[in-house]
Amino acid sequence: MRTRWLAMVPPPRLGKPWSLETVDLEGLAWYYEKAAPPAGAVGACRRAIEREEPAWWIANHGVDGLEAVKGAGTRFFDRQSAEKKAFAVGAMDRSRGWELYPHHRRYHERFDEEVVAGEQSTREGIIAERFVMGPPDICEGGDSLDPYFSSAWGRVFFERNAWPNDDLREAMTKAYGKMYAASVATVRVLCAALGAPHDALDDLVITRHHSRLQLNHYPTVHFPRGRSPPTRANAHYDTSVVTLLAREPTDDENRRGGLEIRDGDVWRPVPAGGGGGGVLTVQLGSLVEYLTNGRLRGATHRVSLPAASHNRRRLSCAFVLKPDYMAPAAPPPSLAPFVPSSSSSSDHHPVIGLVGRVGWQNHAILAGRHSSSDARAAFKLWKLEMRARRGFPKNVFFSKRSDDDPDLIN
Numbered sequence: 054m055r056t057r058w059l060a061m062v063p064p065p066r067l068g069k070p071w072s073l074e075t076v077d078l079e080g081l082a083w084y085y086e087k088a089a090p091p092a093g094a095v096g097a098c099r100r101a102i103e104r105e106e107p108a109w110w111i112a113n114h115g116v117d118g119l120e121a122v123k124g125a126g127t128r129f130f131d132r133q134s135a136e137k138k139a140f141a142v143g144a145m146d147r148s149r150g151w152e153l154y155p156h157h158r159r160y161h162e163r164f165d166e167e168v169v170a171g172e173q174s175t176r177e178g179i180i181a182e183r184f185v186m187g188p189p190d191i192c193e194g195g196d197s198l199d200p201y202f203s204s205a206w207g208r209v210f211f212e213r214n215a216w217p218n219d220d221l222r223e224a225m226t227k228a229y230g231k232m233y234a235a236s237v238a239t240v241r242v243l244c245a246a247l248g249a250p251h252d253a254l255d256d257l258v259i260t261r262h263h264s265r266l267q268l269n270h271y272p273t274v275h276f277p278r279g280r281s282p283p284t285r286a287n288a289h290y291d292t293s294v295v296t297l298l299a300r301e302p303t304d305d306e307n308r309r310g311g312l313e314i315r316d317g318d319v320w321r322p323v324p325a326g327g328g329g330g331g332v333l334t335v336q337l338g339s340l341v342e343y344l345t346n347g348r349l350r351g352a353t354h355r356v357s358l359p360a361a362s363h364n365r366r367r368l369s370c371a372f373v374l375k376p377d378y379m380a381p382a383a384p385p386p387s388l389a390p391f392v393p394s395s396s397s398s399s400d401h402h403p404v405i406g407l408v409g410r411v412g413w414q415n416h417a418i419l420a421g422r423h424s425s426s427d428a429r430a431a432f433k434l435w436k437l438e439m440r441a442r443r444g445f446p447k448n449v450f451f452s453k454r455s456d457d458d459p460d461l462i463n
C-alpha cells in the first residue's frame with residue numbers, strides 16, 4: 054500500500070547548484086582562547102540562516118591531515134569484503150568500524166555479476182561503504198565505570214572503536230580532534246548568529262558528546278544491463294547538530310554523482326567550494342530543529358549516482374556532531390530566549406538519544422516494549438507524531454522504491 058502511494062508522487066526535479074555563504078573561522082585561535090567568534094564569521098552565518106539555507110562553507114577551520122585519512126582508508130576499502138567484515142560492529146548500526154546501509158548490504162550480498170572494471174568494491178557490488186569511529190578518549194582503552202557510558206543503553210552511543218591497522222587509527226584520531234574543534238567553533242558562530250551567547254550550546258557538545266568521524270567511500274558504479282543500482286545515499290538528514298563534510302573538488306557538480314540538498318521541490322547540487330581541502334561544507338542536522346524549536350531546519354540531502362562520463366570513485370569525510378544523549382531535545386535555558394517559544398509549554402521533551410532511530414529502537418528493545426522486528430515501524434510512527442506536535446515539517450521523502458527509506462540511514 055505504502056509503496057504504491059509513494060510511487061504516485063513525482064520525484065523532485067534537479068535545480069541549479071547552491072551558492073553558499075563562506076564563514077571564515079580565522080584559524081580558530083579565538084576558539085582555543087575561549088574568546089567570542091569573529092564578527093565577520095557571525096555576519097556570514099547570520100546571512101545564511103536569514104536566507105534559510107541549511108548549509109554553508111567554512112574556511113580557515115584548522116582541519117588538516119585528511120589526505121592521510123583518505124590514503125589509509127582507501128587501502129582498507131580496497132581489501133576484499135570478507136576481510137573488511139571482521140571490522141563490522143554489531144548489525145552495522147552502531148556507527149563503528151566498517152558499515153554499509155542495510156539495503157546496500159542486501160544488494161552486495163546478492164550481487165553475482167561478473168564485473169571487470171572498477172575497484173575491488175565495485176566488483177563486489179558495493180555502492181557505498183564507510184569506516185566510522187567515536188570519541189577516542191571514551192571508546193578505546195579501559196571500560197568506563199560511569200553508567201552514562203557503560204550501561205546497556207549508553208553502549209549504543211559509546212560502542213568501542215574497531216581498528217584494522219595503526220595507520221588508519223592514527224590518521225583518523227588526529228583528524229577527529231581537529232574536526233571536533235572546527236565543529237564546536239561552528240556551533241559557537243551559529244549561536245552568536247542567532248543573537249544568543251556564543252557558548253549557549255557548549256554544555257551539550259563539550260563534556261558529553263558522542264560525535265563520530267566517518268570516511269565514506271562510493272566506488273566506481275557498475276550499471277548492470279537493464280537495471281539501475283541503488284543510489285549512493287538515499288534522501289536523509291543527519292541526526293546531528295551540525296555535520297562537517299570534507300569533499301573532493303569535482304568538476305561534476307551539475308552532472309550528479311555528488312551531494313545534493315533539497316530546496317523545496319528541487320534537489321540542488323552542492324559544489325565542494327574551493328577544493329584542495331581548503332573549504333569544508335557545514336550542514337545543519339535534525340537535532341538543531343529540536344534545540345532551536347524549529348528556528349533552524351536540518352538539511353535533507355542525498356548522494357546521487359554519477360553520469361557515465363563522471364563515473365569514478367568518490368571519497369568524503371564527515372564529522373557528525375552529536376550532543377549529550379541524556380539532555381532534553383529542546384532549547385537549553387541559555388538558548389531559549391533567542392528562538393521561538395514552544396507551541397505548548399507543558400510539552401514533554403524526549404531526551405536527545407531518543408530522537409535518532411538506533412537510539413530509540415535500542416531503548417524500546419531494552420525496555421522490553423518492542424521486539425527488534427517491530428521496533429523500526431514503531432519508531433517511524435513515534436517520530437512523525439513527535440515532529441507534528443512541534444509543528445516541524447513531515448520530512449517525507451518521495452520515491453518509487455520501497456527501500457528508499459530515510460530511516461534506514463538515520
Ligand SMILES: O=C(O)CCC(=O)C(=O)O
Nearest residue numbers: 269286291312356369371
Ligand atoms: O558523501 C557526502 O557528500 C555526504 C555523506 C552523508 O550524507 C553522510 O555521511 O551522512
Ligand SMILES: [Fe+2]
Nearest residue numbers: 289290291354
Ligand atoms: Fe548525511
